[in-house]
Amino acid sequence: MTTITMTVNGQLSSREVEGRTLLVDFLRNGLNLTGTHVGCDTSQCGACTVHVNGRAVKSCTMFAAEADGSCVQTIEGQSNVDGSLNVIQQAFQDNHGLQCGFCTPGMVMAAAELLKNNPKPSEADIRHHLEGNICRCTGYHNIVKSIMAASGQNFSAIAAE
Amino acid sequence: MYNFEFVKPLSVADAVSALSDDGAQALGGGQTLIPTMKQRLASPDILVSLANIVEMRGVKHFSGNVTIGGATTHEAVAAADAFAGLTTLAGNIGDPAVRNRGTIGGSLANNDPAACYPAAALATGATITTNSRDIAADDYFQGMFTTALEEGEIITSVTMPIPEASNYQKFDQPASRFALVGVFVAKYAEGVRVAVTGASEDGVFRWSEAEVALSANFSADAIANLSLDASGMIKDLHGSKEYRANLVKVLTGRAVGLAS
Numbered sequence: 001m002t003t004i005t006m007t008v009n010g011q012l013s014s015r016e017v018e019g020r021t022l023l024v025d026f027l028r029n030g031l032n033l034t035g036t037h038v039g040c041d042t043s044q045c046g047a048c049t050v051h052v053n054g055r056a057v058k059s060c061t062m063f064a065a066e067a068d069g070s071c072v073q074t075i076e077g078q079s080n081v082d083g084s085l086n087v088i089q090q091a092f093q094d095n096h097g098l099q100c101g102f103c104t105p106g107m108v109m110a111a112a113e114l115l116k117n118n119p120k121p122s123e124a125d126i127r128h129h130l131e132g133n134i135c136r137c138t139g140y141h142n143i144v145k146s147i148m149a150a151s152g153q154n155f156s157a158i159a160a161e
Numbered sequence: 162m163y164n165f166e167f168v169k170p171l172s173v174a175d176a177v178s179a180l181s182d183d184g185a186q187a188l189g190g191g192q193t194l195i196p197t198m199k200q201r202l203a204s205p206d207i208l209v210s211l212a213n214i215v216e217m218r219g220v221k222h223f224s225g226n227v228t229i230g231g232a233t234t235h236e237a238v239a240a241a242d243a244f245a246g247l248t249t250l251a252g253n254i255g256d257p258a259v260r261n262r263g264t265i266g267g268s269l270a271n272n273d274p275a276a277c278y279p280a281a282a283l284a285t286g287a288t289i290t291t292n293s294r295d296i297a298a299d300d301y302f303q304g305m306f307t308t309a310l311e312e313g314e315i316i317t318s319v320t321m322p323i324p325e326a327s328n329y330q331k332f333d334q335p336a337s338r339f340a341l342v343g344v345f346v347a348k349y350a351e352g353v354r355v356a357v358t359g360a361s362e363d364g365v366f367r368w369s370e371a372e373v374a375l376s377a378n379f380s381a382d383a384i385a386n387l388s389l390d391a392s393g394m395i396k397d398l399h400g401s402k403e404y405r406a407n408l409v410k411v412l413t414g415r416a417v418g419l420a421s
């Protein structure tokens with residue numbers, strides 16, 4: 001066991017971990033931050049997406065010890081300071097961007113990375129960026145709409161069949 | 162997954178010495194190795210992370226070459242915009258989270274028969290530099306999941322001569338996001354090189370007939386009458402041998418047409 005320390009959603013957090021402890025287990029079991037989900041555990045679904053030093057990663061495919069000393073953001077850190085939903089979360093709620101909600105934490109974290117680097121993405125940019133995030137409810141059109149809306153763009157043309 | 166000791170050396174020398182212990186294995190971005198360890202197909206006693214070795218990261222240009230540190234992520238390679246084919250290739254590996262962690266050294270060391278980087282390394286005639294030697298790409302790839310690397314040897318950098326024009330065409334296997342077939346075309350003053358991934362049971366290979374034809378006439382017409390022998394191609398539920406052989410030709414033609 002070794003002790004590792006990282007800043008999670010702005011708070012310094014230390015825990016003892018084994019070499020094999022995954023980042024997602026550190027977050028869920030160590031810190032009780034259960035908003036980050038495990039859908040597949042095989043790097044396919046993206047439900048476990050969090051940011052490490054500003055970059056989206058699949059926390060089921062990274063060891064906690066690899067994140068020692070870094071800054072981690074999870075879905076729990078996304079709301080505004082007053083506790084209200086942030087722009088992306090609100091857009092998901094407004095546009096029916098979630099059904100069962102299982103994939104949503106990963107979708108929101110993936111969207112946050114995209115919009116940070118590309119504030120006005122095209123529909124194609126959004127779909128390309130979400131390649132690693134699977135929605136078991138297959139609500140992709142509304143997820144794409146939500147991200148379009150969060151970026152302040154008109155989305156009436158998306159899936160308007 | 163079995164437990165292991167995790168070490169984070171800060172220099173190549175320290176990593177090589179950590180890797181000389183019995184049961185030690187290198188960890189790049191973990192995007193292949195962690196899933197493999199979960200399945201208990203790998204169970205190192207000591208995992209030596211290469212991620213904190215500054216000398217193994219980054220993309221540098223010098224006299225017509227680009228040198229990429231072995232621990233450089235796919236995302237960093239895509240962002241460096243070294244040359245057209247390489248930028249497209251790196252920017253389309255897996256998905257954003259995989260690209261933020263996975264490294265060129267890990268990809269080349271693993272030599273998955275459907276991986277993208279082996280095609281770029283072979284098509285550009287890259288030099289693979291390890292802690293102990295330089296290996297020419299033509300000698301490096303030795304069949305599926307097999308390379309010239311010795312036990313404990315690490316890829317510290319990869320140097321590619323920058324082509325006059327290049328393009329990578331990947332026919333996605335949509336579920337895995339790997340290449341069903343991928344073709345890298347690189348045009349140099351001395352001639353054209355064509356490397357194919359995802360198609361052959363022997364892993365990445367050069368399509369020599371197409372290279373000869375394209376070196377004489379760099380246009381898709383030049384390969385119109387060529388055909389690739391389907392024996393030795395991969396056959397699985399996604400495609401037959403003949404399907405893959407045909408895809409190689411179609412993608413080579415597209416790559417030539419789009420090379421820049």
Ligand SMILES: Cc1cc2nc3c(=O)[nH]c(=O)nc-3n(C[C@H](O)[C@H](O)[C@H](O)COP(=O)(O)OP(=O)(O)OC[C@H]3O[C@@H](n4cnc5c(N)ncnc54)[C@H](O)[C@@H]3O)c2cc1C
Pocket residue numbers: 043044186187188189190191192193194195211231232253254255256259262263264265266267268270271273275276277278314315316317337338339340
């Ligand atoms: C969902 C998903 C989709 C993917 N899609 C693609 C794709 O489309 N195309 C593609 O090419 N790849 C794809 N990959 C694989 C990805 O590119 C991996 O990142 C890559 O194959 C391995 O790199 P790594 O740095 O993660 O290596 P690791 O997983 O850390 O290591 C892999 C192997 O290489 C060894 N190793 C690592 N670094 C070095 C080094 N510097 N020197 C010597 N040995 C080393 C390790 O010991 C291990 O045996 C995908 C992976 C996932 C999970």
Ligand code: FES
Pocket residue numbers: 037038039040041042043044045046047048049058059060061
């Ligand atoms: S749980 Fe990590 S990718 Fe599915």
Ligand code: FES
Pocket residue numbers: 097098099100101102103104134135136137138139
């Ligand atoms: S909303 Fe149910 S998995 Fe996406």
